[in-house]
Amino acid sequence: MQITVSAGKGGTGKTTVAVNLALALSESHSVEFLDCDVEEPDAGIFLKPENENSEPVTIEIPEISEDVCTYCGDCSEACEFNAIATFSENVLVYPELCHGCGLCSRVCTADAISERSKIIGEVRRGSTGSIDFYEGDLTIGEPMATPIIRDMKKKVTEENISILDSPPGTACPVIESLHGSDFALLVTEPTPFGLHDLRLSVKVAREMNIPVGVVINRYGIGDKSVEDYCEDEGVPVLMKIPNDRKIAELYSNGVPFVNKFDNWKGRFNQLFEEITRIVNPRAKSVEV
Amino acid sequence: MNLAISATGDDLESKLDRRFGRCSYFIILDPDTMEFETIQNASRGASSGAGVKAAQILADSEVDNLITGNVGPNAYNALTAAGIEIFTGASGTVKEAIAKYKEGELSRTNEPTTAGGTGKSR
Structure with a gap:
């Protein structure tokens, strides 16, 4: 099962949702975590991977004789x-x-054309508890993120749960992160900005025939327009994370909040069950 | 002698387009006879490398000299490799730019005049 956590808007909480989901599921499942935001990989700040080793990512550049x-x-x-x-x-x-x-x-x-390899970045692999952790890192000055994401995604295995933390937006690196996913979990905030960019994300995922669900982060601020939109469009709102000072404080200290609040572990497991039901509606029950 | 001018329109009264790679038209003209032809710039909407492609178009049209507003580093390299001399700092209409060029008031450029990718309308 491949779940890509994405968002049109930056700073909505993609990494927060991806990290907490991965940690909550890792107690009873084999989980892979892929930080696909290769221009600014930061999931490692929360997951603190150990024993990292890196492999270069190359593309083939023409050399003309x-x-x-x-x-x-x-x-x-x-x-x-x-x-x-x-x-x-x-x-x-x-x-x-x-x-x-x-x-x-x-x-x-x-x-007259031969090819030479050019290093454009690296993929690092490590582990966080039982989670296999991968992060891509684009070399500064290199413009193309997609080959690194593509390379990293070769590590995805069918039998495990893969959580992909996508970059924000709707352009190529996001498409590459979503490609082949079973589900797009779209994180937004309940504001006109969040709504504007959520619409774009939903369009992209639908264009790619990937089922979508929404997590509203910082719930309680802003307005009801995101919820109204989701209802009108038939997009399920699968989780609401309140605009809570305690959650924000943990975040600013690099601590995933499921590690402090056991009830949220259960909620993220329920979220996964709902995703499983949407992806595979005929399955009667899910073992957790 | 073929002289190319980056332009916003398709005649000599049009304004000079200060962007090179992403200009709307190239007016290619013989400064002696003032006879000209206009080509739409096919590189205008390129996702990348508009300056390189525009230089290719001019080289394929056997252009010798270019009048434009600015050239980035990629365009500059390509134009230089194609043996095209670049005159920048022009403004106003195409006609005015040609007049200045003929009077020797435009300076020949020996380096890029802007950072790359600045003509992109994003």
Whole structure:
């Protein structure tokens, strides 16, 4: 079961929900946690992984042999990202624009393009209690997060519960995090800002045919517009986390609140049961 | 001699477009006869590398010199590799920019005049 915790808006509590859900489930399930927010991975602050080791993530960048190149320009034309420019007497490669798709070397009829690996970041693996913890980290100056997320997701196993902490927004890194997920758990806050970006997230998940559910964080502030929207759209609100000073204080000390409040462990387990029912409606009961 | 001008419209009365890679049109003209043709800038909406692609378009159109507002580092490298000379700091209409160019009032640029990606309308 792959659950991606996502949000259109930043700072709504994705990591809070993902971390607490993973910890609550880890007492009775095998859980993998993947921090897919590779531009700013911070779930480790709460989960404090141990024994981390890292593997580099590379993409394949074209290298053009000008001895062989006929300057036909086929590669430049094929490149969706404009990473190659071909002129009458020279050819330029822009590695920072390259997405590593390899199309240029396929279309080259002169066999002038070889590929070299370029490191764009790393995936670190560690453990938190019984949780297998992964986090991706994009090298500063590198623009592309998706290859790191894709690499990290190869670690996902079918039989375990995988909790993916997605970056915010609706662009490529979010799509990559959601891709292949059984469920999108969308975290929002009950404000016009939260609602605006929640609408976008719901659209994205529906476009990808991924069932959605909502967690409203900081419940009690703002207005009722998120709840009204969810009701109108038939989007289930699966949890409300109150705007509680104690929860905020624990957060600011890097302590997941399920570690202090046992009743929340139960609520996150119920949340998972509801998700399981939505994903697999024919299953009669779930062992917890 | 082919002179290209980044423009917001498709004739000589149009305003010069200060963006290079994401300008609306390129007006390509012979400064001696003032005969010109206009091409829509196909790189305008590129997700990345608009400056590189625009330089490619100009090179494919056998442009020698370019008048524009600013060029970023990627566009500058590509234009230089293509042997296209860059004249920046122009403003007003395309016609006015050409007049200044002819009078030698525009400066030739030997480095990028802006950071990359600044023409993106996001």
